[in-house]
Amino acid sequence: MDDVLNALRRVDSAPVRPLDTAALRERAARNARRGRLATAGGAALAVAAAAAAFAIVRQEPRPVVPATPLACPGERPPAGVGPADAMVSDGAIEVLVCERTFRTAARGPVTLRGGDPLARRIVTALRAVRREDQVSGLHGCMLDLIGDYGVALRYDDHVEVVTVNPDGCAGIDNGTWRTIYPKVSVAPLLDEALAPTAHGCRARPALAEPSWPASAPYVPGPVDTMVPDGTVAVHVCRYQGYLLAATATVTDSTATRIVDGLNAVGLSHGARDCSNTSETLYNVLAERADGSVTTVAVSHDGCRYVTNGTRLGSDAPDALLDLLAEAVTQG
């Protein structure tokens, strides 16, 4: 048997996250009932079942690296992490970019989700850097005196940390090896990642499981800390899948109506049953006069919920979704 057929056979050793079969059955049945209520057609049934099925595996926590936020790399990457040529351009990877100058974070950090094209370009560019020779020493680079980028990349089971030096001493360093390049193609991408964006809309917000315990008393309003008074601007970012599709900033009566609409949403203890990648999602950032910002995620398209990161409401009203759609259209 040749190499290719052997490689195909060895795909059977690829690890697969376990499936919660009972959850799959329950979700399919529940959505089938919803589908029958909502429409006599079979299409909605299939859509609802599919949308529900999407979430069952995704709810599995990442196996080794828990949902700890990625931190900006320190002064140097820790020794012992894998070389960057082991990186895979992974659709689910999370990339955190920090700029450091004189050991102080100058810009960032910015977190890019895997579906963000820029995240993929960064990983692809890093991956394209080949280790030519094991280079020891600093080769005249005064690492403490120049700016550099720190990049942390989270995979399913590990985190990679890379340092990219764009100035004076161009190079990539992952702690175990160092490559000196006159020009590093990664650096412009990292600069692009750190460039100002529409008020933090670069990355689609994570859909964390609500931390609100089921035994806690009902608390009305997912944005009960967000009062219309004093709100001066509402930034609305619409994502299609992981991709940022549209942004808008509204300050007129639409902003007030959006905040009122969010406050009117009740909370439930419903578990998340949303795909991270398939549905439309709005990220709403309400900025108050004092500069503080409250971020709320609102999703629809087969998975309707409102979350403020700690609590989750199971239904996003049509009126609220219409308002958000209107806002991004205006923008």
Add this chain to the structure above:
Amino acid sequence: MDGAEGFDEFAATRWPGLVRAAWLLTADWQRAEDVAQVALTKAWRHWRRVCTADDPDRYVRRIVVNEFLRARRRWREEAPLTGDGVVPSGDDGVAERDALVRALRRLPPGQRLAVVLRHYLDLSEADAAAAMGCAEGTVKSQASRGLARLRDEYGVERTEA
């Protein structure tokens, strides 16, 4: 095998293989999970028919292939994948699988499908033809050309890796 317990056992044991097959078809791990989950959801909806079929595995593999073909039409309308697919890690075969899926990505869709159906899922030419909606001769030629090209592409990937 009838009933929920039978389905649970069936789904749990077949799930890894279905995901891996879907991964070879989609070259994207998340999409593979989606395809496999939707396929099993459909299998559960028609479980009585599936579990009494002559070959339930073949039945479900057909659902996976059909779901992949259906989803592929939808993906074309969405943002395309610009990067590489997720490569599951966890053992020493990461680089090999990465190279394989990169090589598969370079195959025309018909050839890739034929190769996976014939050489990974071990479908007969007749079953593969039924799944692809084409003649057995087409499957034979697509699989043959696909495998030849895959050997070349895989060799290049392994050399560059």
